[in-house]
Amino acid sequence: MATLKLRNVKKRFGSTDVIHGVDLDVADGEFIVIVGPSGCGKSTLLRMVAGLETVSGGEISIDGKPVNDLEPMDRDIAMVFQNYALYPHMSVYDNISYGLKIAKTPKEEIAARVATAAKMLQLEPYLQRKPRELSGGQRQRVAMGRAIVRKPAVFLFDEPLSNLDAKLRVQMRLEIKALQKELGITSLYVTHDQVEAMTLADRMVVMHGGVADQIGAPLDVYANPATSFVAGFIGSPATNFLPPAALNAPRDGASTVGVRPEHTRLVHSGEGQTQGIVTFSEALGAETLVHLSLPSGAAFTVRQDGALPCPHSGEHCGVDWDQSREILFDADERRIRQGRARAAACP
């Protein structure tokens, strides 16, 4: 149980700046997901919290205590690695209990804690096996077990599900969420999968090029992206971006207009906000994704109900949406607060 605070945390490898100053306040028991494209510095940030990477600038504190100069073992954290990092020559029991053994926990207590964890993770039948005799999902659970028996102040996860197949990933995602709620341990979880981020997070941090572009509750981030990067990264299929010139009416001050595919609909040619030619359609059953090419050459995606008629390639269509659904960005790709913009426009 603990809070976690990052104050202007920076990381430099030699002469390259990788993290440009991240601020984050994590409340006790909160589940924070750090999401972003490959190479944006998610793992680096997490490893700095773990103490596996030195901090080049700023301060990290756990429960109000600065931990910049502490070894990982003295920070009261536990980490789950992407490739699990189980000790190959030790049985599942020994893997889970290794940290406790080093901490000189009494034998009976180790046995009791491992038993509880094994029960929680359905690992009881496998305690005497070696990691190589387990499936991917089971190994993942052992890695989780190793983290939870220590009863750490903070859990750290670095893409723990990326080595699993899609179905197992969904299942383990639910299990991790349930486990974290049950234990109430403050958690930091790194992923590049936005579905994982949306479903797991109490709040998420969207990282982009070593900067936290936005920190907020998943639905809030989805509804009110702070930058065009966030708008494009969160939500699938990705947000469509258009220059205001491509629209029927100008938008004051905006250099880019974003519209989510789910907020658009096809209309007859000549009607709606903009025009396009259907390039192809993906019928997914419940929904259909219609990809269009705009006169400017830009691509545009419309997401419509699977029951609606599916247009043919080459068809000319209009696309319409509610102007209130638009997300406007300025030349710096920052969000223009439409509330204010609209208030100024309407007397």
Added chain:
Amino acid sequence: MAERSGMVEKRGAGHWFTHLGLIVGVLIIFFPIWLAFVASTVTQPEIVKPPMPLWPGGHFFENYRSALVSGINAPVARMLGNSLVMALGIALGKIAISLLSAFAIVYFRFPGRRLFFWLIFLTLMLPVEVRIVPTYEVVAGFGMLNSYSGLIFPLIASATATFLFRQFFMTVPDELAEAARVDGARPMRFFLDILLPMSRTNIAALFVILFIYGWNQYLWPLLITTDPQMNTIVMGIKQMFPSGDDVADWPVIMATSILAMVPPIVVVISMQNLFIRGLVDSEK
């Protein structure tokens, strides 16, 4: 099914042929050892009188007892013991030192790390024979002539083993060291609890090689042991050969030769089992 038995038949002829070749090869290589064994079970006059006997005689126990208990210069039992101490000391010492130096080189960033690695590597070019005179001076200066430490320490550093362990440690994923750090293992704890058990197949293989290397040392023990009680068996055999007009006691010399072969064979066979089990168990 039919196809399978066909395959076996097709393989049949070549199969037998290969085996025949192997058996002939083994017989040729084994023949001198057989002769030595035969010579160790007969009496001196029987050996000297042509033709040489090809089948064992009836003096097995007598000759071996005489070799083990009294020998010629020193009892063979004593020389076997000396050799065992030296071979074990060299093998275990080399393994311990090279494990530790490889651990330091791979897992710690200290000033001059590369320099030290290359220095260790350079010693590959300086085998015992090249540095034998200065080494002798040093050992004599420390008063280690005719002692086990004198036999063992000058041969204990091993660039080859260090290099092998370095290569192995570099294949161990970094996350394992990081997981151990998060679990609270200090470096030596990580070394003992994780790295060492993971290297056990490499250690077994090296032990076999290094034990035989140590057992077969000839020049170095010959130089620094003047007391027959400190002779090792490999040099001791040579010492048994008569000088001048003395008559060689061939049955005892041959019994000694056979005895000198036994410990390496035991080590190879027993460690081979461990080694193969290790390979089958090998985990990535």
